[in-house]
Amino acid sequence: NAGVTQTPKFRVLKTGQSMTLLCAQDMNHEYMYWYRQDPGMGLRLIHYSVGEGTTAKGEVPDGYNVSRLKKQNFLLGLESAAPSQTSVYFCASSYGLQKQYFGPGTRLTVT
Amino acid sequence: KNQVEQSPQSLIILEGKNCTLQCNYTVSPFSNLRWYKQDTGRGPVSLTIMTFSENTKSNGRYTATLDADTKQSSLHITASQLSDSASYICVVSDGDYKLSFGAGTTVTVRA
Numbered sequence: 001n002a003g004v005t006q007t008p009k010f011r012v013l014k015t016g017q018s019m020t021l022l023c024a025q026d027m028n029h030e031y032m033y034w035y036r037q038d039p040g041m042g043l044r045l046i047h048y049s050v051g052e053g054t055t056a057k058g059e060v061p062d063g064y065n066v067s068r069l070k071k072q073n074f075l076l077g078l079e080s081a082a083p084s085q086t087s088v089y090f091c092a093s094s095y096g097l098q099k100q101y102f103g104p105g106t107r108l109t110v111t
Numbered sequence: 112k113n114q115v116e117q118s119p120q121s122l123i124i125l126e127g128k129n130c131t132l133q134c135n136y137t138v139s140p141f142s143n144l145r146w147y148k149q150d151t152g153r154g155p156v157s158l159t160i161m162t163f164s165e166n167t168k169s170n171g172r173y174t175a176t177l178d179a180d181t182k183q184s185s186l187h188i189t190a191s192q193l194s195d196s197a198s199y200i201c202v203v204s205d206g207d208y209k210l211s212f213g214a215g216t217t218v219t220v221r222a
Contacts, residue, residue, distance in 0.1 A: 097208065
């Protein structure tokens with residue numbers, strides 16, 4: 001039982017490049033979330049999903065897109081990366097609105 | 112605007128000593144309050160979840176308290192160990208998908 005996994009662990013992008021972060025969970029959770037964590041700030045919700053095929057905007061969605069084609073996977077896309085998107089990205093999943101389980105994070109640097 | 116304020120920002124304690132972390136929130140409506148532990152380079156891990164009717168909850172050497180009237184919570188660490196060195200994050204739920212995260216308190220335990 002791997003819990004929540006994220007791919008990749010680290011990535012360096014140049015401004016304007018695109019990439020996709022993959023999150024996978026094996027707990028059969030309906031809810032999945034993408035957060036970003038910046039120094040001195042609390043985690044902020046980018047997008048979330050309450051089930052396969054559904055997504056919704058969180059607190060800071062601009063510059064990001066998501067897809068939930070399979071229940072166990074939640075993808076976060078950056079179409080044209082900007083230095084302001086340098087951050088650590090965490091994926092989480094939960095059974096309804098209960099305790100969230102977090103992945104190990106992806107450290108992204110945009111130069 | 113919903114806010115979660117944590118204090119102190121950081122603290123250093125000697126192994127075996129106790130410490131208490133504070134969390135004040137202005138989230139409304141209130142559903143539950145959670146404490147997470149985040150080791151360096153890892154995702155947050157849930158320690159406790161307390162609803163409105165609970166004023167204390169323990170998880171091993173961690174004890175959380177909640178005063179819903181004053182909108183304050185504390186996390187007490189008893190007989191600290193080196194493995195307690197981490198960031199401790201207070202999170203408040205309004206009952207919907209969105210959680211309000213504090214910036215965290217960084218605890219360093221020294222031998």
